[in-house]
Every structure is written in structure tokens, then in C-alpha cells.
Amino acid sequence: MNVDIGNILTDKSQPSLDKHEFEELAERVRVGHERIAEGRENNEFGYAALNLPETVDSDEIRRKTDHFADSDAVLTVGIGGSALGAATITTAVGNDEVEHYVLDNVDPEHTQSVLNSLDLGKTAVHVVSRSGTTAETLATFLVVREAMDDAGVDWTEQTIVTTGDDGPLRTLAETHALPALDVPDNVPGRFSALSTVALVPAAIQDCDIDAFLDGGKEGAESLSPSLSDCPAYAYGAVSYALGQRGADMNVMMPYAERLEPFSEWFAQLWAESLGKDGGGQTPVRALGATDQHSQLQLYRAGPRNKLVTFVRPQETANVTIPETDIDELSYLGGSELGSLLDAEFEATEASLATAGCPNVRIEIEQLNEQSLGRLLYDMEAACILAGELYDVETFTQPAVEWGKRAARGLLGESEFEEAAAIAEKNRHIID
Amino acid sequence: MNVDIGNILTDKSQPSLDKHEFEELAERVRVGHERIAEGRENNEFGYAALNLPETVDSDEIRRKTDHFADSDAVLTVGIGGSALGAATITTAVGNDEVEHYVLDNVDPEHTQSVLNSLDLGKTAVHVVSRSGTTAETLATFLVVREAMDDAGVDWTEQTIVTTGDDGPLRTLAETHALPALDVPDNVPGRFSALSTVALVPAAIQDCDIDAFLDGGKEGAESLSPSLSDCPAYAYGAVSYALGQRGADMNVMMPYAERLEPFSEWFAQLWAESLGKDGGGQTPVRALGATDQHSQLQLYRAGPRNKLVTFVRPQETANVTIPETDIDELSYLGGSELGSLLDAEFEATEASLATAGCPNVRIEIEQLNEQSLGRLLYDMEAACILAGELYDVETFTQPAVEWGKRAARGLLGESEFEEAAAIAEKNRHIID
Numbered sequence: 001m002n003v004d005i006g007n008i009l010t011d012k013s014q015p016s017l018d019k020h021e022f023e024e025l026a027e028r029v030r031v032g033h034e035r036i037a038e039g040r041e042n043n044e045f046g047y048a049a050l051n052l053p054e055t056v057d058s059d060e061i062r063r064k065t066d067h068f069a070d071s072d073a074v075l076t077v078g079i080g081g082s083a084l085g086a087a088t089i090t091t092a093v094g095n096d097e098v099e100h101y102v103l104d105n106v107d108p109e110h111t112q113s114v115l116n117s118l119d120l121g122k123t124a125v126h127v128v129s130r131s132g133t134t135a136e137t138l139a140t141f142l143v144v145r146e147a148m149d150d151a152g153v154d155w156t157e158q159t160i161v162t163t164g165d166d167g168p169l170r171t172l173a174e175t176h177a178l179p180a181l182d183v184p185d186n187v188p189g190r191f192s193a194l195s196t197v198a199l200v201p202a203a204i205q206d207c208d209i210d211a212f213l214d215g216g217k218e219g220a221e222s223l224s225p226s227l228s229d230c231p232a233y234a235y236g237a238v239s240y241a242l243g244q245r246g247a248d249m250n251v252m253m254p255y256a257e258r259l260e261p262f263s264e265w266f267a268q269l270w271a272e273s274l275g276k277d278g279g280g281q282t283p284v285r286a287l288g289a290t291d292q293h294s295q296l297q298l299y300r301a302g303p304r305n306k307l308v309t310f311v312r313p314q315e316t317a318n319v320t321i322p323e324t325d326i327d328e329l330s331y332l333g334g335s336e337l338g339s340l341l342d343a344e345f346e347a348t349e350a351s352l353a354t355a356g357c358p359n360v361r362i363e364i365e366q367l368n369e370q371s372l373g374r375l376l377y378d379m380e381a382a383c384i385l386a387g388e389l390y391d392v393e394t395f396t397q398p399a400v401e402w403g404k405r406a407a408r409g410l411l412g413e414s415e416f417e418e419a420a421a422i423a424e425k426n427r428h429i430i431d
Numbered sequence: 432m433n434v435d436i437g438n439i440l441t442d443k444s445q446p447s448l449d450k451h452e453f454e455e456l457a458e459r460v461r462v463g464h465e466r467i468a469e470g471r472e473n474n475e476f477g478y479a480a481l482n483l484p485e486t487v488d489s490d491e492i493r494r495k496t497d498h499f500a501d502s503d504a505v506l507t508v509g510i511g512g513s514a515l516g517a518a519t520i521t522t523a524v525g526n527d528e529v530e531h532y533v534l535d536n537v538d539p540e541h542t543q544s545v546l547n548s549l550d551l552g553k554t555a556v557h558v559v560s561r562s563g564t565t566a567e568t569l570a571t572f573l574v575v576r577e578a579m580d581d582a583g584v585d586w587t588e589q590t591i592v593t594t595g596d597d598g599p600l601r602t603l604a605e606t607h608a609l610p611a612l613d614v615p616d617n618v619p620g621r622f623s624a625l626s627t628v629a630l631v632p633a634a635i636q637d638c639d640i641d642a643f644l645d646g647g648k649e650g651a652e653s654l655s656p657s658l659s660d661c662p663a664y665a666y667g668a669v670s671y672a673l674g675q676r677g678a679d680m681n682v683m684m685p686y687a688e689r690l691e692p693f694s695e696w697f698a699q700l701w702a703e704s705l706g707k708d709g710g711g712q713t714p715v716r717a718l719g720a721t722d723q724h725s726q727l728q729l730y731r732a733g734p735r736n737k738l739v740t741f742v743r744p745q746e747t748a749n750v751t752i753p754e755t756d757i758d759e760l761s762y763l764g765g766s767e768l769g770s771l772l773d774a775e776f777e778a779t780e781a782s783l784a785t786a787g788c789p790n791v792r793i794e795i796e797q798l799n800e801q802s803l804g805r806l807l808y809d810m811e812a813a814c815i816l817a818g819e820l821y822d823v824e825t826f827t828q829p830a831v832e833w834g835k836r837a838a839r840g841l842l843g844e845s846e847f848e849e850a851a852a853i854a855e856k857n858r859h860i861i862d
Contacts, residue, residue, distance in 0.1 A: 002862030080724025110688035257541035268725035275729025293511025294699035298706025347837035406778035431433030
């Protein structure tokens with residue numbers, strides 16, 4: 001993996017970094033790296049995520065998922081960090097033969113439609129919640145379990161659980177002797193992509209999870225105090241520095257359809273980790289080349305308030321565009337679909353650069369287990385480094401608690417006073 | 432459909448609108464409406480979109496798609512405005528029995544994987560391009576056509592075309608006597624959701640396209656010079672006004688999984704129409720309740736630079752959460768999944784309001800053809816009104832041309848000098 005920051009170092013870029021600012025940033029990276037190294041050394045809360053490639057027991061994951069090898073489908077029931085890593089891996093490098101579905105919402109119509117489409121007797125269900133009490137996840141699991149009962153399927157044969165040491169899900173697993181895995185210690189959900197949390201569906205799909213973890217190890221080895229030698233830190237540092245200079249948004253725009261959920265995963269990582277104390281870049285999800293026909297007008301001609309991050313596999317499959325006798329299209333015929341995508345990527349990057357819109361290019365060789373493991377590891381390291389630079393509590397998400405309590409209050413638990421604020425809502429309805 | 436702007440009229444909201452500013456805005460809406468009414472009267476470029484519910488010939492769409500009634504699947508080949516409206520409609524109110532696939536990228540692996548998954552002899556292909564020369568669309572169509580040939584399928588029996596009066600796609604349709612529909616006159620792609628462009632796949636799925644257009648008519652009838660009587664203009668006006676006061680982003684967050692593509696559609700509408708002359712709000716795609724576990728931390732505790740727009744159907748399907756003997760979860764048992772989603776919605780809205788993050792609530796009764804037609808129509812009217820207030824050329828997208836020319840230059844057409852800029856790229860690679 002490499003990161004090309006050339007397009008933010010020119011004075012054409014607004015904002016940009018000059019040589020002096022770059023050196024100052026490099027000094028701060030050195031200090032940030034020391035803190036991170038210390039955190040990893042002591043397996044501290046959050047920093048422990050960067051040790052996962054070494055600490056995860058892939059044999060255990062394979063052993064516990066072996067029972068599900070013949071499944072037609074795998075269904076993840078989880079939300080946020082319990083779902084996005086798994087979806088990212090299976091979409092990017094998974095195996096189409098065993099479809100991966102995710103129920104990470106409580107929309108009744110969607111839940112029902114997914115359940116109706118599945119052959120439940122051949123579906124492995126992976127329920128994930130650290131606390132075992134996440135309302136959306138547990139409510140959905142209760143519905144899934146009932147659907148299996150109704151279909152005459154023994155849900156205890158189809159279910160695998162990943163959870164913490166105690167709580168309702170742990171009790172459930174023990175009561176029914178379900179295969180169960182531990183969520184990793186000291187790792188917040190959004191940093192758990194290189195762990196049991198995300199790897200169970202991948203293992204059921206027979207992905208090479210060791211190669212994925214090898215990619216993570218490669219990322220771990222690449223961490224170094226020098227900004228100029230460490231792609232992960234370089235990305236985190238320049239995103240932070242541009243953010244401080246007016247790039248309030250970070251547009252994540254992979255040029256690979258299979259990386260679409262990666263942008264969702266990145267959006268959680270970036271938003272929940274850095275969106276605190278009145279600061280933080282807003283992640284914006286995009287997709288190349290599709291969004292050239294949707295968002296590019298704004299990126300190029302709108303305000304200079306965003307950094308665009310491209311992610312691009314250097315090699316893709318060969319699909320030749322057939323020759324055509326249509327004159328206006330003859331320039332396409334005989335070339336590869338991938339070459340067209342490449343040309344569009346380079347054109348879009350240059351289009352933004354010439355207009356002064358800052359952008360960074362992240363390249364991976366090709367999209368496979370190893371390069372994906374490296375990419376996710378490096379993005380996590382980039383985020384943790386950015387957290388050091390912003391000086392925020394990277395690994396917590398205190399602002400979501402208010403809403404959780406209010407929702408529980410609305411559902412009839414009387415002890416939550418936040419629910420009262422809802423009744424006071426100021427209405428001004430136009431119809 | 433109604434719009435509740437109460438949460439931006441309180442002085443807690445940052446930014447907010449006070450009474451005086453609201454009155455001033457109402458005066459500008461009056462003027463904007465006059466311009467829009469005049470544009471509609473003369474069926475002017477762009478404004479013509481607001482006449483579509485009256486001008487579209489739904490009988491013709493049904494007649495020309497009748498041949499495809501027995502299809503197992505429909506495949507849209509188009510990009511941007513030629514794809515997003517169709518995806519929005521079929522996902523929101525479509526019929527699962529006839530799956531709708533969209534090829535709106537030129538990713539070789541994705542294209543191949545979609546083609547491999549289809550029974551091509553039972554797939555209707557809808558190719559859409561106004562000019563008939565859109566590179567991504569035509570390249571993809573050439574690949575699809577060859578795949579059909581290779582599978583021994585007569586592609587001329589499976590293909591329907593929507594295009595302009597001339598160009599390669601029109602010629603193709605004439606040569607092979609394909610069923611063909613006209614793109615509407617004077618309507619840019621991103622404003623064509625209430626036309627042939629988006630309705631063909633919906634018709635093949637046997638959606639009630641007349642009810643959808645009736646929803647559009649209802650929207651047309653609701654347009655009025657008074658901000659306080661017109662939900663569409665109210666939404667456009669307050670989004671603009673908040674944007675001018677620092678809400679640089681507009682987060683579109685429906686609480687309905689089936690509205691996920693709607694946010695993509697809205698993102699194109701808003702970005703390409705208003706992202707000009709150094710201004711324009713950046714649309715940010717989100718989904719409730721899922722993104723509470725991903726983006727809410729940032730929205731609540733990050734910078735006050737965004738407006739959050741909720742879209743919420745008041746009624747959803749009934750799915751009861753089974754009773755459970757698990758103590759910690761007993762508050763969930765017996766209630767509806769939809770009630771949980773509602774509680775989460777209200778809690779999230781209040782969570783943002785109490786933290787001073789401006790938000791607007793758009794409500795529809797339930798998600799069906801008619802309410803969706805109304806929603807899309809009203810969002811288009813909102814966008815056009817916002818364009819009047821920003822005083823931009825709402826209906827053009829000049830900034831995407833540079834990249835298009837550069838890409839064609841890279842693909843070997845010598846007359847495009849933009850391609851030269853790509854060779855001059857400033858590189859600073861960290862690996």
C-alpha cells in the first residue's frame with residue numbers, strides 16, 4: 001500500500017501544506033507514534049486494536065465456524081462496528097457462493113424481506129454484541145430466532161455468537177451450548193475489523209483469513225516514527241492538517257465497486273473516533289466512477305472545504321469492451337473496461353487537482369485478502385494517529401448515550417429522563 | 432407530505448433562523464416561485480421537470496414494456512441521473528419478484544459478477560443515455576450485448592432503449608427495431624425521476640406508475656408562493672438559509688432501509704444543481720437507525736456545520752418482537768420492531784435538537800408509489816427553489832466536462848489537451 005500526497009503539497013491546492021508545515025507535522029507524528037507504541041506495548045484500551053493481527057486466534061475462528069461450512073448463506077445480526085467490518089471484508093474479497101446478509105437496522109419491512117428471501121435451514125446466523133444488550137441487535141435476533149422456530153428450523157444448530165465475558169448473549173450461548181467467540185479485550189467495535197467480530201462470516205465464506213491478518217501484520221511492521229516512511233501515519237497526519245485548515249469533510253472515494261462498504265466502515269471509524277469537542281472531519285461516502293456523474297460538479301466547482309481520498313487497486317480483472325461499428329464509440333472498442341475505469345480515475349484526480357481541490361491517492365496492488373487487511377489496519381492506525389493530533393479521546397463515543405437513554409425511556413423504561421425532552425419538541429409543521 | 436422546521440426556529444439551534452430572517456426568506460420564496468411558475472409555463476429547460484407528472488405518457492411506457500412482463504429481472508445500464516431515479520423507485524416500492532440490477536459503473540469485476548448472476552434470457556435490459564454516447568453506459572452495454580450473444584440469447588429481444596432524438600443509441604434502436612422511448616425534452620437527467628428514464632424498470636416490475644405520477648401531481652398542486660403553505664419550498668428555502676449561515680452539509684437520513692437509494696438520488700440532485708460558483712451544500716448520505724451507531728457521535732459532538740434532514744414514513748409493517756425471559760431485554764418483548772425504530776428516530780431527533788444541531792423532519796404517511804412520487808417531486812421543487820435563492824444555473828453541470836475530456840484524451844483521442852495535465856501530476860509517494 002502506498003499513499004501519494006503530492007496533490008496537497010502544491011500551492012495550487014486549497015488548503016495545502018507547505019514545506020515548513022509538513023516538517024512541523026512530521027515532528028508531531030514522531031510524538032504521536034511514541035504514544036501509540038506505548039499504548040500497544042501495554043495493550044491499552046483502543047491501542048490494543050493495533051495488536052490484533054498478532055493476538056487473534058484464527059484457528060479458533062475456523063474451528064468454531066467449521067460446523068457452518070455447508071451453509072448457503074450467512075446472516076450477521078449486529079450494528080455499527082459489529083456489522084461494518086464484516087460487510088467490508090465479505091463484499092471486497094468474499095465468496096459469492098455463500099451470500100452474506102447483514103441485519104443492522106430495525107426496519108420491519110427490510111427485516112421481513114431478508115428473512116423471507118433466506119432458506120433458514122441453510123443459513124448460519126452470527127449474532128454480535130459486546131454487551132449482549134444492544135437493543136437493535138437483540139430485538140432483531142429475537143425476530144430471527146422466532147422465524148427459525150416458525151420454519152421448523154432448530155435455531156441452536158444455526159447460530160454462532162460473538163460477545164463479551166458476560167451479559168444475555170453469553171448466557172444464551174452457555175444455556176444452549178452455542179459456539180461462541182470472545183470480542184477482543186480493549187478494542188472498541190469500530191476498531192474490531194481484524195478480529196472475531198468481522199472474521200466469522202469471512203471464515204464461513206472460506207476466505208483466507210490468515211492472509212487478511214498477514215496484511216494487518218504488514219501494516220503493523222510499517223508503523224514508524226517518520227511521516228515520510230509510514231503511509232498510515234502520512235494519511236492520518238495530512239487528513240488532520242488539512243482538516244485544521246478548512247477541509248471540514250473527508251470524501252472517501254474508492255475506484256472499486258467492491259469497496260463500497262469500505263467507505264461505510266471508514267465513515268464510522270472517522271466520525272465516531274474524531275467527531276468530538278466541537279471538531280472532527282465529516283466523512284463523506286462516494287464511489288468512483290459512478291459519483292463523477294453525481295458529486296464531481298460540487299467537488300470541483302463548490303467550496304474548498306473538502307479533502308478527497310481516492311483508493312485504487314492497480315490491477316483488476318480483464319473485461320474487453322467489444323469492437324463496435326458505431327463511429328462515435330470506436331475509441332472504446334477493443335480496450336479494457338478496467339482501462340476505462342483507470343482513465344476516469346486519473347482524469348478525475350487531475351480534474352480536482354487543476355481546480356485546487358486537495359486530494360490524496362491510496363494505492364493497493366489488487367483487491368485481495370492481504371491487501372484489504374493492510375488497508376483496514378492502516379486506516380485504523382491513521383485514525384488513531386489523527387486522534388493524537390486532535391488530542392481527543394479517540395476510543396469513546398459519549399455523545400450517542402443521550403439518544404440511547406431517550407429511546408429506552410420512550411419504550412417504557414421509566415428511569416430515563418431524556419425521554420421527557422422529546423415531548424418538549426418545538427413544532428412548526430408545513431403541509 | 433409535511434415538513435417540520437420547528438427545530439431550526441429555536442435559538443438553541445446553531446445556525447438557526449429568527450422570525451425576521453424567516454419573513455425575509457418568505458419574501459424571497461415569493462419571487463422565486465414566480466420565476467419557477469414562468470419557467471413551467473414556457474416549459475423552459477429544467478423547469479420543464481416540474482411539468483412531468485402531466486406530460487409523461489404512462490400508457491406508452493406500459494405498452495413498450497409489455498413485451499418484458501415475464502422477465503425474471505431487469506437490468507438498467509445507465510449512470511447518474513439515468514440510474515438513480517430508477518433505483519430509488521424500485522428499491523422503495525418495487526416488487527421483489529422481478530429483481531432490478533443497475534450497472535452504473537465500469538468496474539470490470541462488478542460488471543462480470545452481475546452478468547454471471549443473471550439468467551440473461553429472462554432479463555430485460557434498459558439502456559439509458561440522452562446523448563447515446565455516455566462512455567460508461569455504452570461500454571457497459573457493449574459488454575452486456577456480447578454476454579447475451581455468448582449465452583445464445585437474442586439481445587434484440589431483451590433490450591429497450593431510452594434516449595434522445597438522435598445519436599448512436601437511437602440509430603441502434605432503429606436498426607434493430609428495438610422498443611424505444613424518448614428522454615423528456617428540456618429535463619436534465621437528475622430531474623428525470625418522474626419520466627420514462629426512471630419508470631421503465633418500475634413498469635416492468637408492475638409498480639403502479641400512475642399512482643407514482645399522481646403523487647407528482649399532488650406535489651405540483653402544492654406549489655404556492657407562500658413559504659408557510661408549501662412544504663417543498665419550505666424545505667428548499669430553509670436548507671439554503673441554513674447553508675448561508677454555516678450548515679455546509681445537508682445530511683439526508685431516512686428512517687427506512689428502502690429509502691437508502693433515495694439518499695443517493697438526493698445527493699446527485701443537490702450536489703450537481705447547487706454546487707457551483709464556489710458555493711453549495713455538500714449532501715451527506717446517512718441511514719436511520721443504522722448510522723446512529725456510526726455518525727451520530729460526530730453530528731452531536733462535532734462542528735455545527737450541518738443540517739440533518741430526517742425522512743420518516745409514519746406507518747410501517749407490523750413485526751412483533753417476541754417476548755423473552757431475558758431480564759435486561761424484557762422492555763423490548765411484545766413491542767413492534769417499528770415502534771423501536773420510531774423511538775430511535777424520535778430520540779435521535781431530540782438528541783440533535785438538545786445539542787443545538789439543526790434538523791428538519793419530513794414525514795410521509797407510508798412508503799408507497801404515491802407518497803414516493805410526491806417526495807421526489809417535492810425534493811426537485813425544493814432544489815429548484817434553492818437554485819433561485821443561490822442564484823446559480825441549477826440545470827447545468829459544466830465542471831464535469833474537464834474530466835470527461837481528459838478521460839477521452841487518455842483513451843487515445845488526440846484532440847483533448849486536458850489529458851496532458853495528468854502527466855504533470857505532482858507526486859509525493861509514501862510507501
